[in-house]
Amino acid sequence: MNAPLRRLAVVVALLFASLLLSTSWIQYVGASSVAAGQGNVRQVYREFGRERGPIVTSDGQPVALSTEVGGDYQYLRQYPGGQVYAHATGFFSIVYGRTAIESVQNDVLAGTADSLFYSRIGQVLTGQDPAGGSVELTLDPVVQQAAWDALGEQRGAVVAIEPSTGRILALVSRPSFDPGSLASHDLGAVQEAWAALNADPDRPLENRAVAGRTYPPGSVFKIVTAAAAIEEGGLTPESQLPGPAELALPQTTATLPNVFGGPCGPGDLTTLADALRISCNTAFGQLGIDLGGDVLREQAEDFGFGTELTIPLRTAESTVPEGMDPPQSAQAAIGQFDVRVTPLQVAMVSAAVANDGVLMRPQLVRTVRGPDLQVVEDVQPEQLGRAVEQSTAEALTSMMVGVVEDGSGTAAQIDGVTVAGKTGTAQTGNETDPHAWFTSFAPADDPRVAVAVVVENGGSAGSEASGGRVAAPVARAVMQAVLDR
Template sequence: MERQIRRLAIAFLVLFGAIALNLNYIQVVAADRIANNNANRRLLIQEYEVDRGDIVAADHRTVLADSEATGGDLKYQRRYLEDPELGYGHITGYHSFIFGRTELEQSYNTYLSARAAELFPQRLIDQILGRDEEGAGLVLTIDPELQRIAAEGLGGQEGAVAAIDPRTGAVLALVSNPTYDPNPLASHDPDEVRTTYRQLRPRQPDSPLVSRATDTFFPPGSSFKIVTAAAALESGRGPDFTLPNPPSLDLPQTTENLDNFGGGQCSGGSQIDMASALQQSCNVYFAQLAMEIGADTLVEQARRFGFSEDIPFDIPFVESEIPDPGAFELDIPALAQSGIGQRDVRTNVLHMALIGGAIGNGGVMMVPRLVSEIRDPDGRILRSFTREEFGATMRPENARALTEMMVSVVEAGTGTAAQIPGVRVAGKTGTAQTAVGAAPHAWFVAFAPAEAPEIAVAVVILNGGDLGSEATGGEASAPIAQTVMEAALGG
């Protein structure tokens, strides 16, 4: 029997050895991977043990997000303190224990949750002293007053407003409608979080979670003519560059015609120059101009403005679209239509505000930014962000010429609703067709004062807004841009 007993002992030694190996796997080799499963509630407890940093607006007083002690096993609850209608949800994002984080809550999570390397000494001290760890706070570039005016200007209409400082790229207001309240998503009650999330129809294009200002894009319509004009100026064609002025353009290779807005002829006789055409937003002229300068010149200029390029930003920012020049070679009508911002061109208000700002800024486009400072829990500045150039988009003299053309749009063209007494405002309207018979997207891009702009604004009202199929950029969007600029310059 002894032989069997010895073998039995060896057999169990092998089995216990297998357990020991498996324990090494679970607790050492694969420990991080296993423990980081999101069904592991310990991760949440750890994350929610940190007093997550505040997010405040540029005035340092308007608190957009803070953390409140709960007394529960999830120690801190994220709160979003401003009225959801003001649209801060698309800037801060939400911090949800089921659906993760979005926008600034995600992109600055290491700072907010005290995991950044700079915060390590403080964390260590907190841990040793048994204090709750505190995350760093964000100071935004957003001016709460301008944000409120932009949000109120949009009212209930679907659309977006972006306002930037063209000199620095600081985003002063960023609003998208419809908006949402991040608070229920940050709730500690999983049922409330799930129900709210479902009601917000995530992943649907019309979901309120999708920011119309940064997450998606639309045809810019005639507001894109500033890009076409820039391309023409850069290729040596001045504001007085004339082209024929018929009421309708027979598009090559097709039986279709391209008409001016409203169907008539632009004023000025059989020939019209670029300045007058921009002032009146002549489709026929700019369609011809696009074909005249060619696909390569147009697309290259658009790319210098950041189309089909990745423009860095603090929160997700979709790339604007323009096709490759090659795509236009066999499709001249598409080139003509793209020259007036239809067909294959897509962008959004933040990008258009940057383009407007670049023109006003002597051609230099800035990288947009939303965060100006990161401050440690005691208020000391950990990092501050200075201006960063995206690149030179056009020669300064051409930028000045284009600015003058845009001033005439506001002084005596389609954009008169944007006039501010005593201030020269440069602007451009756009009314983008979406589908036959459907209400258009109404655009307005502007900056002021024209000679040395302090603010650039872009507004889009989607699907006609309150004016429905009658909406135009000049009537629906320009007044909103005007109030925002006036407030910015008045202060």
């Protein structure tokens, strides 16, 4: 054989070897990922041809389940929880795949998880049709409904956490959507619903509570600043601070004013406790300058800022920027400049204070069961770390009680219960009305629930909104629902 033929033979052999290798790779190594792909038609028929497990609330109430309907797609996914639970359950769609719990717990719900291996064996041996496992959420239906009703038609979000465990008792984002409209077997109707939801300027598909666009927190961030002042600055609630009507920001000609237009106390002086109680911008702005941006950011990180969490939904990171100069640090100390948060993160701050300074990992799933209802996973509480020392948590609690008793958060008062809280009114920087915030926990001496509420652009109050006026009553309704259980 001459040289050209030998070279051609080598090329042909390499081509055959490449073809054999790629085919083997697809059939063996990559088979599972190809089969599991949401665009795989056979996979779609397989998934809709078996009974998918339910998603239930903490009391066993189904908020997502499958009903046998026959036809090409044998089971129809239905959502009794509707819009109230949509951002927790997500949807399971022939056309658009899976989101939220339907996605992150898909292996369990579809019955293909490794933890359900013995259940699958049992189904084969007994001749039962394959079925998925169930996922029990931490959401309390009474608390969830209270949060939904209290927020009303306003855009925003509510998160309620059990401080001692991190279990999420309520997770509401409004506006919402009907997951059933995307789970229909009428593919044309599904596509129309999808197009309408994505065209809606109010962004109903966005989970504002944990993973949507992050918000400026406004004065609810003063809890973090106060924690840094105690932990790093050595202050106490009785420490005196300057509280003039306006604070001159160094390196600029700008000033930082108080919302109420006057000084925070006689002689332009106030205490740390009173500064938090009446939400004194100038005192906290000066604290930001004195402590510096790095201290503020590090304290925020102790509360969970900058941490990518899965609950098991993936959450957006809350952030405090690096490299702030003194005027930026002053703005950041009152929750402005480029500080950004999720409502979940704000609830975590209050929950850590309520839990003697210990931050628990937030959890949305409590139990996973097999088709035979046997528990295959029981999610246990887990500490993320210590946000502040217990003594600091006690001082913050005392100051937050003052906010609700006779400060900016009196609308959160509950008869016979001591409530700790903090208001916030956050400028958006884009000439729209400010966001109204409130975060709290109750009872202050034996906390059962920590809450964060954000109402976008002041809700029904518009430019007249404040956290105490708009968001505090929502938080009160949620806390009351927990306390009445």
